[in-house]
Amino acid sequence: MREFEIAVVGSGYVGLVTGACLAYIGHRVTCVDKDERRVAELREGRMPIYEPGLEEMVGRGVSAGQLRFTTDLPGCVREAEVVFVAVDTPPGEDGSADLSNVAAVARSIGRALSEAGGRKRPLIVVNKSTVPVGSGDYVSMLIREGAEEAGNGSVDFRVVSNPEFLREGSAVYDSLFPDRIVLGAESRDALDTMRELYEPIIEQSFPAEMDPRPKAAVPFVTTDLASAEMIKYAANAFLATKISFINEIANICELVGADVSSVAYGIGLDGRIGPRFLSAGIGWGGSCFPKDVAALRSIAREYDYEPALLDAAVCVNERQRKQVISKLQRDLHTLKGKRIALLGLTFKPNTDDLREAPSLEIAHTLSSLGARVVGYDPVAAKEAARRQPGLKAAFDPYEALRGAHAAVVVTEWEEIRSLDAARAASLMEEPRLLVDGRNALDPERCRKGGLLYRGFGRA
Numbered sequence: 001m002r003e004f005e006i007a008v009v010g011s012g013y014v015g016l017v018t019g020a021c022l023a024y025i026g027h028r029v030t031c032v033d034k035d036e037r038r039v040a041e042l043r044e045g046r047m048p049i050y051e052p053g054l055e056e057m058v059g060r061g062v063s064a065g066q067l068r069f070t071t072d073l074p075g076c077v078r079e080a081e082v083v084f085v086a087v088d089t090p091p092g093e094d095g096s097a098d099l100s101n102v103a104a105v106a107r108s109i110g111r112a113l114s115e116a117g118g119r120k121r122p123l124i125v126v127n128k129s130t131v132p133v134g135s136g137d138y139v140s141m142l143i144r145e146g147a148e149e150a151g152n153g154s155v156d157f158r159v160v161s162n163p164e165f166l167r168e169g170s171a172v173y174d175s176l177f178p179d180r181i182v183l184g185a186e187s188r189d190a191l192d193t194m195r196e197l198y199e200p201i202i203e204q205s206f207p208a209e210m211d212p213r214p215k216a217a218v219p220f221v222t223t224d225l226a227s228a229e230m231i232k233y234a235a236n237a238f239l240a241t242k243i244s245f246i247n248e249i250a251n252i253c254e255l256v257g258a259d260v261s262s263v264a265y266g267i268g269l270d271g272r273i274g275p276r277f278l279s280a281g282i283g284w285g286g287s288c289f290p291k292d293v294a295a296l297r298s299i300a301r302e303y304d305y306e307p308a309l310l311d312a313a314v315c316v317n318e319r320q321r322k323q324v325i326s327k328l329q330r331d332l333h334t335l336k337g338k339r340i341a342l343l344g345l346t347f348k349p350n351t352d353d354l355r356e357a358p359s360l361e362i363a364h365t366l367s368s369l370g371a372r373v374v375g376y377d378p379v380a381a382k383e384a385a386r387r388q389p390g391l392k393a394a395f396d397p398y399e400a401l402r403g404a405h406a407a408v409v410v411t412e413w414e415e416i417r418s419l420d421a422a423r424a425a426s427l428m429e430e431p432r433l434l435v436d437g438r439n440a441l442d443p444e445r446c447r448k449g450g451l452l453y454r455g456f457g458r459a
């Protein structure tokens, strides 16, 4: 393989994982961030996020001399053959993606390219941030504008879209063993260079002591810029809709007395449907699905298209969170003065991310109804309590359950899946209600332990 000189702009979740993995497969990577403190901490080996395996991988890259951190963007652009842009695109008020960070980086790249003078090969600028369809052209325009500002507009570069499909909690694994790599560009040369850069992953030819599975080549999908940008939105929108679909079925299951877990298993065996992303419950949260579905709806509306299916997926998702409250009210009646324990607070297990976490909205509603809310999470209890007034942090699940009239499983951390039902019941007050928002516990075991079990879409 050829060793590339790579810069990754933005040391957030996507940038850091991408940078560390590209260094791991043998490239020389410089991660750039404008936040000096973050860069200083990374140099000391301290991670800004919790992601299994990341700290080790960064440590390994740094000691091998393949990975470094800096705030010097122009310096990196001068040296690099490929620059990845992995900065955040937060949702604006109308749901559309805010591109100001991407735009600022594009202009800086243009200025740096202009100041650096002639290059041996064109700089490849890879968009990894999730951006609205058409942004590739916008980024090209901004790079050129930045270059003109710096005095030389005739700079040589190619823009490529390379969406990421990393799941929080398994981001390192997903980077090294992806289902596919998607690349969009107008230039064949740029696509060929990117294929070469990704070769160790495509061929699965890097040493991987962490991987027990047999090696098979990873599909490398090349297309135009707009289609690559659309693949990212369509993938997330499809997965979010799949979850909303099974949640709708779960609600109907409850009405007719069916069990959604069996239904999901039964339909998932059909190869056309597939078994994954069919877990019913409180619904989707996090930094990706809500943001990307909102952005795609907003893109559609810009073209005067009403995205009816996406609207419905969001509507079902909002309803799922409200169902937690109605399930509590059904057995507790008034919630005023009742103590309610929320078990798991992050938007999903194995992350410290609280963005769009259902727990915060549920805690807010419960405390506005007069309930006393206490929450436990293996990593984020303190931070959740800081963000959500009315939510008290407990540092042990059983401490949260002591004196509680009801508990809600909001996030299915392993520790919560294996909750000791009898011990929980012995600490709780009547009616010892357990609302299992993730269908993660065994109803029989809970009932035997003395809990009043209520799942989603099952008795």
Ligand code: UGA
Pocket (backbone or CB within 6 Å): 164, 165, 166, 167, 168, 169, 236, 239, 243, 276, 277, 278, 279, 280, 281, 282, 283, 284, 285, 286, 287, 288, 289, 292, 347, 348
């Ligand atoms: C998601 C996608 O899965 C990644 O492929 C994508 O790269 C990423 O967004 C992104 O755009 O950056 P992530 O948000 O980390 O990844 O989390 P998921 O594991 O996909 O879960 C999303 C939400 O759906 C969670 O709240 C989870 O609890 C919920 N979910 C998931 C269900 O309610 N039911 C399911 O069956 C599966």
